[in-house]
Amino acid sequence: MQLVEAQSPVTGVVWQMRTTVGADVAAGDVLLVVESMKMEIPVESPVAGTVAELLVAEGDAVGEDDPVARIAPA
Numbered sequence: 001m002q003l004v005e006a007q008s009p010v011t012g013v014v015w016q017m018r019t020t021v022g023a024d025v026a027a028g029d030v031l032l033v034v035e036s037m038k039m040e041i042p043v044e045s046p047v048a049g050t051v052a053e054l055l056v057a058e059g060d061a062v063g064e065d066d067p068v069a070r071i072a073p074a
Contacts, residue, residue, distance in 0.1 A: 001072055001073070002073075003052050003053070003070040003071060003072055004046055004047045004049070004070065004071045004072075004073055005046075005067040005068075005069070005070055005071075006031055006043055006044070006045055006046055006067070006068055006069040006070075006071060007043075007065045007066060007067055007068065008034055008043055008062040008063065008064060008065065008066045008068050009034075009041055009043065009064065009065075010034055010036040010041050010064055011036060011061075011062065011063050011064050012034040012035050012036030012037075012041065012061075012062060013034065013035050013036075013059065013060070013061055013062070014032055014033075014034055014035075014056045014057065014058050014059060014060045014061075014062060014068070015032075015033045015034060015035040015040060015058065016032060016033040016040075016058065017031075017032050017054070017057070017058055018030045018031055018032055018033065019031045019032070019051050019054075019069075020051065020054070021051050021052070021053065021054055022050065022051060023050070023051045024049070024050055024074075025045040025048065025049065025050070025051060025071065026045070026048045027044075027045055027046065027047050027048045028044050028045065029044060029045045030042040030043065030044055030045075031043050031044065031045055031051070031054075031068070031069050032054075032056070032068060032069070034062060043068055043069075045069075045071055046071070047071055047073045047074075048073065048074045049071045049072045049073040049074045050071065050072045050074070051069060051070075051071060051072075052070045052071060052072045053069060053070040054068070054069050055067055055068050055069060055070070056068045056069075
């Protein structure tokens with residue numbers, strides 16, 4: 001099974017995790033929130049499925065288009 005990556009839309013710092021490994025998610029569910037320039041930007045799941053891996057933790061710096069999670073499609 002091919003995993004689908006969720007990517008950060010902006011450069012910033014992971015402010016809040018909103019899911020855990022093993023959680024079922026729908027397309028569009030917020031996985032985590034990145035803070036950039038005092039704004040909170042949600043990172044959404046690109047597909048429905050199960051969170052297979054979280055590649056970042058709260059406080060981690062991320063770049064634009066960096067992978068932050070991998071989802072096993074439903």
